[in-house]
Amino acid sequence: MQRRHMLRLLASATATLAAGVSLTAAAQGYPTHPITLVVPFPAGGTTDIVARIVADKLGQQLGQAVVVDNRGGAGGSIGTAYLAKATPDGYTLGIATASTHGINPAVYPRLSYDATKDFTTITNLASVPNVMSINPAVKATDMKSFIALAHSQPSKIAFGSAGNGSVSHMMGELFMMSSKTQLLHVPYKGVGPALNDALANQVQVLFDNLPSSLPFIEGGKLRALAVASPKRVAALPNVPTFAELGLPEVNDASWFGLIAPANLPADLQSKLNAAALKVLAMPEVKAKLEKLGATPVGNTPAQFATQIKNEVAKNKRIAASAKISLD
Known part of the structure; x- marks a missing residue:
């Protein structure tokens, strides 16, 4: 019995190690094919417009197309939950907003994702007053x-x-x-x-x-x-x-950030952050965002993670005070 238990533990550890090695190996040549950017709202809204402004130039920076995939519904929770379950290999990214990563965790008691644990932060792209x-x-x-x-x-x-x-x-x-x-x-x-x-x-x-x-x-x-x-x-x-x-x-503005599933390799996180910051510094991107009423942000993954944590806490206080709870 003890021998079988040890064999199962060894097999599990080997599989985990293999998965980690596989992701690391993939990171070295990343990206080798198009990247999907999940937008958890329908086409045409502010989230979608910001995503498309960034996606085009981000693809140029990375050398592969970044294709927007609109998965709207339930205040953005459907597309966000889909992203949370994706493989953390850098080929499925998403847009986080004040709704998906601030309000939804506060007002939906049975939300199918954890805004602070199920994602890898890359950067806050833009804020809109x-x-x-x-x-x-x-x-x-x-x-x-x-x-x-x-x-x-x-x-x-x-x-x-x-x-x-x-x-x-x-x-x-x-x-x-x-x-x-x-x-x-x-x-x-x-x-x-x-x-x-x-x-x-x-x-x-x-x-x-x-x-x-x-x-x-x-x-x-x-x-x-x-x-x-x-x-x-x-x-x-x-x-x-x-x-x-x-x-x-x-006085908090609305915001739109770039995220990935949890456990994205650190080198991919860094590469995506660097590419996104270069995109946000481009004059044509700044002009398009400003025309929309948005301001480029471009912070570190750690700063963006702190922002999300604070946003969840703020909205939980509001929801509790106003007794807001949605099914």
């Missing part, structure tokens, strides 16, 4: 007057979001926690319907990624009160950041 805007019919001209109005009418002013557990929903909840206000949450199936109703004053407040709201802010159909960004946005120089207004907790 978020914005809080109101319909011009609201009798407030700035954040101070809006908060005073909200305090005088608890639960009477409505804010629209892209849906329960969305970035815009969590941002709204965090704003209420930070400003000690109580707004009425109205969830929609996507940001488009929420934006339309904000323009029609069916809801008075909208929390959104800046790119989709910016044309209406510039056209005077929405009034921006604050942006969530490290600094003021060039397109809206007169709109302060949440940090400037004394609400630093709400």
Whole structure:
């Protein structure tokens, strides 16, 4: 019995060693064929656009095509779970977002992946400012007057979001926690319907990624009160950041990062990080991202891992406070 047990342990150890040797050997000549980049959202959205901007140039840096594979559904969890189960050989990469690696772990009790353990971080590619805007019919001209109005009418002013557990929903909840206000949450199936109703004053407040709201802010159909960004946005120089207004907790921008399955060999992680940083430094890539309202980031794998860990913790606090739990 003991001999059979020892043989099983030896066989298991040999298989593990062989797998490690195989991945190391593959890393030496990597890449030898096209790479798949899993985008956990449908084509056409901000995540998809950022991914395609980077994928084209990343493929040129690596000498092999990087092919985008859209696997949307369940707030990004379907594509992200698929990536978590892929072989960590560098040929299946993915895009992590504030939704997939911050909000989903906080609001889905039966999520099929662990955002901090099931992936290898490579780098945060880009950040996109978020914005809080109101319909011009609201009798407030700035954040101070809006908060005073909200305090005088608890639960009477409505804010629209892209849906329960969305970035815009969590941002709204965090704003209420930070400003000690109580707004009425109205969830929609996507940001488009929420934006339309904000323009029609069916809801008075909208929390959104800046790119989709910016044309209406510039056209005077929405009034921006604050942006969530490290600094003021060039397109809206007169709109302060949440940090400037004394609400630093709400000042986190949306982000889009490059990841791989857990246990990616360290040399592949380093090679991909170096290639991605070169891509983000290209003037044409910067120009395309800035046109989208995004800012190139490009940090280390360790810094990105810390960012994800902090994002999960933040959203768990919000979900617990607002009692948000989704099936």
